[in-house]
Amino acid sequence: MDFDEIYKTYWQKIFRLCMGYVNNTDQAQDIAQETFIIIWQQLPKFRHESNIGTWIFRIASNNCLRQIEKEKRIIKTELPINLEVEIQESIEPQIQLLYKYISELPQIDRIIISLELEDTKQSEIANITGLSEANIRVKIHRIKERLTQKFKDNGK
Amino acid sequence: MENNIDFKNIWQQQKVNEPNKDELVKKLKKYKSSSLRKLILSNVLLIATSVLIILIWIKFQPQFLTTKLGIVMVILAMVIFLFSYNKQLPIFNKIDHIKSNQDYLNSLKKLKLKQKYLQTHIMNLYFILLLAGICLYMYEYALRMTASGAIITYLVTLTWIAFNWFYIRPKTIKKQQLQLDEIISRFETAEKEC
DSSP: OOHHHHHHHHHHHHHHHHHHHHOOHHHHHHHHHHHHHHHHHHGGGOOTTSOHHHHHHHHHHHHHHHHHHHOOOOOOOOOOTTHHHHTSSSSHHHHHHHHHHHHTSOHHHHHHHHHHHTTOOHHHHHHHHOOOHHHHHHHHHHHHHHHHHHHHHHHO | OOSOOOHHHHHHTOOOOOOOHHHHHHHHHHHHHHHHHHHHHHHHHHHHHHHHHHHHHHHHOOOSHHHHHHHHHHHHHHHHHHHHHHHHHHHHHTSOTTSOHHHHHHHHHHHHHHHHHHHHHHHHHHHHHHHHHHHHHHHHHHHHSOHHHHHHHHHHHHHHHHHIIIIIHHHHHHHHHHHHHHHHHHHHHHHHTO
């Protein structure tokens, strides 16, 4: 896989991962771009014995974690309260809510759930994060429960 | 709202226009040149100062050992500063991006702890060498002055040194440490959540 191909295949995925992490389009785009810069630099070192997806997601999620160093206690912007009344039939607010809720999770949980929603195998998520598969399974279950609860609370 | 929300479906509908790849390449080049520029700028300033001091040495031919020693110490201070400043960048880039998240967080934290240790020690060493060097360097020229002139010169210099040592140095170190401590504690929090 060359860089162009990786860029085409993974841009949206990486963007979503970053978006789930920061819930801010501009910032997410910046982090995604940074990630591709690292991928571009590291690609010659990629050894084909491991899965390219795992390799890319490791770089991307690590780069998200790197933001811990830069972020200055970002104050997350609140959604307008009456949003769901206005555009109930549209899925848009649901997307916004999902990303907002995910970005409020603990750091590592954001990465875990983003990878899960990208259809990454649990064994691979374990490999990317360094946690055990059993731990990942439990965490995903809990995170989904938590997100469902938040959606429910929001929908009253 | 139903119990089983299709998170995957919602998640994957978030789309953003893929930026042009050329733009990315442009950014990549800019990024490379900006960090290089910063490195060159700080190096040029310190090297220029060192060259100036060496020129003074050649031009005025100091007689005393103290003067020469002073010059060497000041240059040494700058070299150490340069060395540590330049050294920081490679350490930073040496982090393995391919590690698992857990290991990555851990190495980020270790890096910051190392930086914290180095910064304080190098800062102290830099100030000691620089200030002691200046005092030694001045000695030869102060001797040629009148007694009161020499006393005033030394008094002014020592006041300046005291100001640097007791005010600037701790302030700089404290500022650096505060920043690093905050980052370290954030890494620790993220690590605990694993």
